Amino acid sequence: MFDLDLWREIFQSISKNKLRTLLSGGTVIFAIMLFAILFGLANGLQNTFNEGMGGDAENTMFINSGRTSKAGSGNQADRKIQFDNELLSTLKNEFKDDIEFITARVNKNVTASYKGEKNNYSLRAVNPDHQFIEKSELISGRFINQRDLNLSTKVIVIGRLVKEDLFKTSKVLGEYIALNNIQYKVVGVYQDIGDDNEERIIYMPLTTAQRIYGNNDFIDQINLTYNLDMGLDNAIALGNKIEDRIKKIFNIEKSDQRAVRLDNRASDASQINQFNSVLAILVLIIGLGTLIAGIVGISNIMIFIVKERTKEIGIRKALGARPSSIQAIILIESVLITSISGYVGLLLGIGILEAYGPSLDKYFITDPSVSTFLVAMATVALIIAGFIAAYVPAQRASRIKPIIALRDE
Amino acid sequence: MLEIKNLNKSYQMGDSSLHVLKGIDLHADSGEMVAIMGSSGSGKSTLLNIIGILDEADSGDYVLDGVEIKNLNEKKAANYRNQFLGFVFQSFNLINYKNAMENVALPLYYQGLKRKERQEKAMFHLEKVGLADWAKHLPSELSGGQKQRVAIARALASQPKLLLADEPTGALDTATSHDIMQFLQQLNDEGKTILLVTHEEDIAKMCKRIVRLRDGIIIEDEYIKQVRL
Numbered sequence: 259m260f261d262l263d264l265w266r267e268i269f270q271s272i273s274k275n276k277l278r279t280l281l282s283g284g285t286v287i288f289a290i291m292l293f294a295i296l297f298g299l300a301n302g303l304q305n306t307f308n309e310g311m312g313g314d315a316e317n318t319m320f321i322n323s324g325r326t327s328k329a330g331s332g333n334q335a336d337r338k339i340q341f342d343n344e345l346l347s348t349l350k351n352e353f354k355d356d357i358e359f360i361t362a363r364v365n366k367n368v369t370a371s372y373k374g375e376k377n378n379y380s381l382r383a384v385n386p387d388h389q390f391i392e393k394s395e396l397i398s399g400r401f402i403n404q405r406d407l408n409l410s411t412k413v414i415v416i417g418r419l420v421k422e423d424l425f426k427t428s429k430v431l432g433e434y435i436a437l438n439n440i441q442y443k444v445v446g447v448y449q450d451i452g453d454d455n456e457e458r459i460i461y462m463p464l465t466t467a468q469r470i471y472g473n474n475d476f477i478d479q480i481n482l483t484y485n486l487d488m489g490l491d492n493a494i495a496l497g498n499k500i501e502d503r504i505k506k507i508f509n510i511e512k513s514d515q516r517a518v519r520l521d522n523r524a525s526d527a528s529q530i531n532q533f534n535s536v537l538a539i540l541v542l543i544i545g546l547g548t549l550i551a552g553i554v555g556i557s558n559i560m561i562f563i564v565k566e567r568t569k570e571i572g573i574r575k576a577l578g579a580r581p582s583s584i585q586a587i588i589l590i591e592s593v594l595i596t597s598i599s600g601y602v603g604l605l606l607g608i609g610i611l612e613a614y615g616p617s618l619d620k621y622f623i624t625d626p627s628v629s630t631f632l633v634a635m636a637t638v639a640l641i642i643a644g645f646i647a648a649y650v651p652a653q654r655a656s657r658i659k660p661i662i663a664l665r666d667e
Numbered sequence: 668m669l670e671i672k673n674l675n676k677s678y679q680m681g682d683s684s685l686h687v688l689k690g691i692d693l694h695a696d697s698g699e700m701v702a703i704m705g706s707s708g709s710g711k712s713t714l715l716n717i718i719g720i721l722d723e724a725d726s727g728d729y730v731l732d733g734v735e736i737k738n739l740n741e742k743k744a745a746n747y748r749n750q751f752l753g754f755v756f757q758s759f760n761l762i763n764y765k766n767a768m769e770n771v772a773l774p775l776y777y778q779g780l781k782r783k784e785r786q787e788k789a790m791f792h793l794e795k796v797g798l799a800d801w802a803k804h805l806p807s808e809l810s811g812g813q814k815q816r817v818a819i820a821r822a823l824a825s826q827p828k829l830l831l832a833d834e835p836t837g838a839l840d841t842a843t844s845h846d847i848m849q850f851l852q853q854l855n856d857e858g859k860t861i862l863l864v865t866h867e868e869d870i871a872k873m874c875k876r877i878v879r880l881r882d883g884i885i886i887e888d889e890y891i892k893q894v895r896l
Contacts, residue, residue, distance in 0.1 A: 262782075263782060267776075270765070271764070274764035570762050572760075573760045574773070575748075576719070576721060576760075577749065577773050577777055578748045578749020578774055578825070579745060579777050580741070580742050580777070581741045581742065660721045661721040661722045664721070664756065
């Protein structure tokens with residue numbers, strides 16, 4: 259039941275005892291402000307790490323070939339390892355349960371020209387799966403498909419920035435662009451949230467590039483994503499298994515570090531995850547610590563307040579105040595002070611983060627912020643904290659005997 | 668109105684116990700004005716505290732306005748204090764951050780009256796003690812006599828059956844003391860029952876009856892000719 263008079267009593271007691279209120283509120287403001295800043299900074303640090311992952315799918319593996327660093331199996335060192343279509347289909351078949359998407363990459367640099375506009379771009383010849391690994395979003399048209407691969411059609415998919423460079427008009431699909439003087443039909447335009455450079459790339463079917471630029475079945479790089487539900491540990495094991503398999507196919511010594519390089523995002527992710535969870539635990543500990551310190555502080559002050567108000571409480575009891583009404587006064591006053599000043603502290607902390615957050619980029623802190631959910635949680639926690647803090651003092655106050663309180667000192 | 672039989676009270680002082688009230692029998696009718704006298708340590712304040720339900724007796728009977736006061740829980744005690752009793756203290760015991768009117772209205776708050784009604788009643792009683800103009804003043808802005816008048820107005824506000832005054836003039840000079848006593852006499856004339864603790868002979872003589880305590884027993888209980896002011 260809402261008791262307006264009780265609230266009036268409490269507001270009067272708060273506003274007539276400003277110093278007392280300020281003291282108890284100040285500790286909470288400071289504690290919560292520190293917590294909010296700390297939490298925001300930790301968030302910013304996590305943001306930085308997550309951003310480092312780029313715009314690719316987080317379950318990606320990149321496999322590159324190099325030259326052998328060790329002799330073995332009758333081969334000399336410094337042998338060039340060349341991936342080809344056969345390797346791709348071998349991996350595809352042998353690991354089909356674990357692999358989500360897989361694509362080859364052939365990289366070239368080309369000069370593209372369209373109606374007098376001319377520019378240099380990277381060309382990637384890929385399989386249809388590439389779209390999902392790189393997370394390319396199609397703005398219009400379609401991506402490379404299996405039919406293109408089967409027929410080695412001369413089609414390309416261009417990035418948003420390529421389109422902006424070359425095309426003055428909006429009509430792009432069906433137009434022909436010359437790449438090193440060979441005409442290709444544009445079938446799609448894509449964008450990539452990850453970064454701008456990814457939007458300056460031209461995609462074409464793997465087989466088309468292999469036929470036109472070398473008449474072979476060579477592959478520069480293999481990219482794949484594993485099934486996310488296998489978990490990070492299994493993904494790291496999968497990476498090692500694939501690497502071992504490739505080394506076996508090419509007769510590479512197992513200890514050779516250079517011939518095949520498998521870059522597994524899972525290992526990075528597992529490190530970052532570990533880091534993040536350590537950070538989260540740290541923030542939680544510090545946050546809980548601050549909260550407990552705040553509760554103890556408020557509790558202390560409330561005990562002092564009860565002591566200071568002993569006489570007043572005695573008078574009230576002599577005038578007919580029930581123990582429950584004395585309890586309510588102390589409890590609500592504490593909850594009110596704690597939650598209001600806690601909220602002020604939270605706003606101050608968020609304000610400081612907003613004000614100084616952008617300038618913290620160079621310290622590996624990106625967009626430090628506190629979520630609305632956390633703010634809501636903190637508010638609830640503060641109300642509970644205020645309640646806990648005042649519980650013992652309120653009990654003590656309600657048990658004050660009026661005769662002792664009224665004794666003249 | 669007030670019936671006390673064989674009341675005993677002792678306080679534990681470390682290992683030894685101090686027997687403060689050793690079988691008090693006291694009867695007071697409605698409309699009486701009784702002074703309880705005695706030197707310090709005679710047990711007069713303890714007696715008043717037990718009558719005021721601020722303290723509890725170890726043994727004996729206490730009936731106030733037909734209600735037996737025994738083994739009360741805190742809540743009941745609070746209700747009885749609020750309904751039956753009005754307190755006036757030597758040191759006034761006003762709440763320092765509340766103005767005169769708010770102080771007078773406080774017992775009415777604990778009676779559960781509405782704010783408007785409380786204010787009206789508080790103003791009525793302030794007027795009665797002649798301090799209506801001082802309603803918005805804090806206790807620190809009032810003189811000792813004015814403070815005691817506010818305290819009396821507060822004690823009257825809940826319309827108690829019994830007014831208990833513990834050395835009401837103890838902190839006041841003679842002229843102001845007489846002023847307060849005159850007002851208490853006037854209240855008594857209107858029918859209010861008053862119990863007053865004092866150690867000053869001349870103040871006691873302004874009541875209608877003097878009960879003298881020494882070492883926890885009543886040594887004398889006589890009706891006197893009241894000194895009118």
